[in-house]
Amino acid sequence: MDADVIVTGAGPVGLFLAAELKLAGAEPLVLERLPTPSEETKARGLGVLATELLRRRGFGDRLAEADAAGTRDLARDHGTTLGHFASIHKLVPDPDRPRTNIWQPQLERLLTEHALALGVRILRGHEVTTIESDDDGVTVNGRWRGRCLVGCDGGRSTVRKLAGFAFPGTPPLLRTTAGRVRFAGDVPAGGRYPAGAFMFGGSMAGFTEPAGDADPDGPVTAAELADGIRRVTGTEVVVEELTDGRRFADQARQAATYRMGNVFLAGDAAHVHSPSGGQGLNLGLLDAANLGWKLAAAVRGDAPEGLLDSYTSERHPAGEAVLRNTRAQSALLAPGPHVDALREIVAELMDLPEANRYFAGLLSGVHQRCELPYAAGEPAGTYTPDLELIDDDGRVTRLHEHTRTGRGLLLLTPDTRHLADERVGMRVDVVPVTNVGPLLLRPDGVIAWAGEGSPKAALDAWF
Ligand SMILES: Cc1cc2nc3c(=O)[nH]c(=O)nc-3n(C[C@H](O)[C@H](O)[C@H](O)COP(=O)(O)OP(=O)(O)OC[C@H]3O[C@@H](n4cnc5c(N)ncnc54)[C@H](O)[C@@H]3O)c2cc1C
Structure with missing residues (x-):
């Protein structure tokens, strides 16, 4: 084997996935067809959940620095820094859960630095043109061999086509x-x-x-x-x-499944949609975060039953939700007097604070919930914000200061400390807190358990 996991594509999703795999103890190899990084300025913004995800891996200062310049550019180009739904610029940002305005090439440079610092091998100038998959692994271009392959090779994904993933959806409007x-x-x-x-x-x-x-x-x-x-x-x-x-x-298509045997898809390779509302990176980076630790556990040989299949069952609905709201945005962007009238009504709705939060939530995905296969309490299944944590000595930290290693975290209040024993400590990091919790957080930031009964079912399901 040349690697545990061959990642096709050094776009944002492939780079982040490779870093997550490496953090979790698997050996990735990234094959990228371009000899040098792309300077194409596609995305200019990172959604709330992706911003929080990258903060948890130590990107906070660099994102904040980029955001200052990106926000100036946004004001120049759009005349406002409010978010938009179908180019109706009225969405009020949530100061507690901000987006980041950053141009895609700059983000890719940060992700490349992060991956290289972890020791990820990135081979540029290597286009994936053939794959052969068998029970033990996948051979790429007749030359590289990995236990599995992930197509992070964008909307026209070669891996998706070669492996025969169905890609149903709607043509462009x-x-x-x-x-x-x-x-x-x-x-x-x-x-x-x-x-x-x-x-x-x-x-x-x-x-x-x-x-x-x-x-x-x-x-x-x-x-x-x-x-x-x-x-x-x-x-x-x-x-x-x-x-x-x-x-x-604005064609909207999504792979019917994100896994066929030992071949996986993530990012634009798994879903394409209109860029309206700037959601592609959010979706793709969260795919990578969901898949990374699970695939690494499978490669290490200690994945619980069904762990890898939960990648499709959790991430396909997230993709579907984005396809749904981008289709709705396209309908509102089409020309014609009937659409003009509908836009006026939607714009009026967006002046209602609750409706404004609803539209912002559609784009950020903060209300999305992963279905968990056990009772877990509120708000289990959603993504954690960057919580303030206070320990027994009154020391205040933020969640992102505890998550650089990419391990699961069990936040235990004084009355729940008895839930942690040595075996639990081998599976996740235990953090004593006094002000929130108890909570079990997965490496991708999903709240896996929130105090209902014992965390045993959640620990057994994920770790
Ligand atoms: C105009 C525009 C504006 C956008 N604005 C936003 C925004 O503001 N916010 C947001 O979140 N999203 C936005 N998006 C979407 C965002 O750019 C994509 O979702 C994002 O690039 C997806 O990342 P990815 O890594 O999945 O794929 P890509 O960025 O497409 O990267 C795929 C990589 O794979 C490589 N590759 C392809 N084929 C092969 C092969 N056969 N072998 C080896 N390597 C290969 C490519 O060279 C590339 O480096 C926008 C998109 C567009 C077009």
Whole structure:
């Protein structure tokens, strides 16, 4: 074996998964087709749960630093730092559970540093083109052998296609073409038009229109952008300079299962959807966090029964929820007077504080719950926030200061300390607390038990 787990793709999800595997004692090997990291500025924001996840692995200061600059860029490009649902910018952030504004290339640099510091091997310039899977493992390109393979190779995933995962879903409704643009002369106002939408803020400009049958390929050209803006707004523009051109559509598809034998999918390889609301990284990094410790336990040979299958059963519903809300956003982004009317009503709803929290929760996923196979108490099944913890001496810490090692944590109050014995201590880290708990937290931040009865069933299910 060259590795326990071969990870295809050094995008954010592959990099984070490899780091999680290494933390949990498995040996990953990352194969990436690009010789150098991509500088494509796709995502510019990291959702609440992914922000908390990376804070738990020690990224806090670096995310905060990036966020300061990212928030300035967001204000420049969108004219506001409020979140949006279908480009209705009204979502009030929760100060206790913030997102991070960070450009994707910068995030990938941080994730690369993190993985390399842990000793992860990343081989660039190696495109995965063949896989052969048998009972003992997977051979990649006839050359590398691992016990299992994870496709983190993005929306057009080769691993997904080669392994034969079904990928059902809906075709695109809308297509967007955009880039960093310098115009010469007048530019029409940004906003909705009868034929589509024109976005123009700061340095970014682009247009969205019904997808039709066309599936343009190749680099975006200045002429293509100017033509599209004219089609949508009815105004001729002169695009003097265009960089960073990109096209994206809102097809919504999801792998029917995230595991076939010893081949797994995570991130965009497992689900594609419109970028509306900036949810892809949140979803993908949480896939990686869910899979990493489970796969490492399987490789080490101490995974409880059914542990690996819980990856699909927990993460598929999370993907479905994002496909659902991005489809709804696409419906609200389509042109036409009926949609204009619906948008007005949704915008009015978003002025109601409870509705505002509802829409913010749809995008952040903080209300999502993993189904747990035992009684566990409230709020078990949800993701923990960055709790303040006070120990017996009154010392105050934050949860993220206890989670760098990626182990499970059992937070025990004075009256529940008897629940921890030496055997429990071998399976998870026990943290004495006085102000919250008792709680059992999995390495991915899911609250596995919250004080109902004994933690035994939860410990046996996960550790
Ligand atoms: C315009 C736009 C804006 C977005 N904005 C946001 C946002 O604000 N917030 C957010 O959360 N998400 C956003 N997203 C989505 C986000 O960019 C993706 O969800 C994220 O990149 C997924 O990461 P990934 O690692 O799964 O896949 P990718 O980032 O696609 O990485 C896959 C990696 O695999 C490599 N690879 C592919 N095939 C092979 C192969 N055969 N062999 C070896 N390597 C291979 C690729 O080179 C790449 O490095 C946006 C997307 C777009 C298009």
